[in-house]
Amino acid sequence: MSKSSAAANGHALWQKMPKANAELFALTYGTLVTELVRDYETTEEINEQLEKMGYSIGVRCVDEFLAKADQAGMTIPSCRAFGETAEVLAKTGFRMFLGISVEVQMISDSSFSLLIYENPLSLFVELPADPKWKDLHYSNLYCGILRGSLEQVNLKVECTFVKDVLRGDDVNEIRVELKEVLQDGAGEEYQEE
């Protein structure tokens, strides 16, 4: 799937999605994170919880993504290389759900980086100056969403935040690494003899 058609699909799908108020969305996510901060002690646990929540969202989102694309008459063909997956995720997926544009930077055949310039989750957010917050990945939800959705299409990946605007970098960067391509999910009992 060519890059430009991925972007065009993204725009078209974004038009069809119901919209929510950006401030409400950002504030809701903000209270979610502050609640987690109250419940858990270390930033690792908080990051892990955010990732788990993202995972459960991702698992459900991918079906919606493929179904809406089908209904809109677009075909999203199976990706032949991991790079195509990256393009579809960045240009169509993020565009459709969040309305933001995301850049892809290929690192190798099995890993790439997504560069997010404007993050709707962290509108108005400023991390407190205390150094222990430096390890908090505020938008770690995204990592979970990516992992969950790719797992449903048989790609097992690991996602981490490499750069974060809230910690002073100029862009948010998520590194996605392919761990393995899973076989179709039926368990052993269902395999044909």
Added chain:
Amino acid sequence: MSLQCLAIIGKSNEPLYLIDVKPPKDGEGSTQEDENDVDDVFGFAASHRQDRLSLRKEFMMHASIDSLAEAIGSQRQGKGRSSADSKWIGLLCPMEDSYIYGYVTSTNIKILAMVTDSTEPNRELHLKTLFAKVHNLFVEYMLNPWSALQTTIESKRFDAGIDEAVRVYSETNGIAWA
């Protein structure tokens, strides 16, 4: 006419943000001293002349809260506070060598500014712009999920915004910086 200090007071009259504005001398960059540690009322922490002056300003601001409360009270009994201009209170009380102006938001957050006397004709207009900017910065600060609600404001972004607003104000008033 120079801005001497700025104060943001919460709805139960607790101080949220008090700063002194010092015009720079001898070509230094525009620096400001933050008087954020409100617990240090008696200035025990540092005992040079600067702090005693800041304390004096703090008392003057505090005194003007009374006249502010009076102004709000009478306004409420008057035509009600629905108009956009109802936020701006205006000259609260003239002190020895300076004037204190006030501004109240609909959530009863009060912003006070102390300016030295001058014959600047557009004084009120510039002050209104300054107050509007401070109000915006305050709203942005409040939207951060990590902001504690009724304590002093500690945020680099807020400090930077206030510095910028004060700098713009001073420049439009033709104050010579260094």
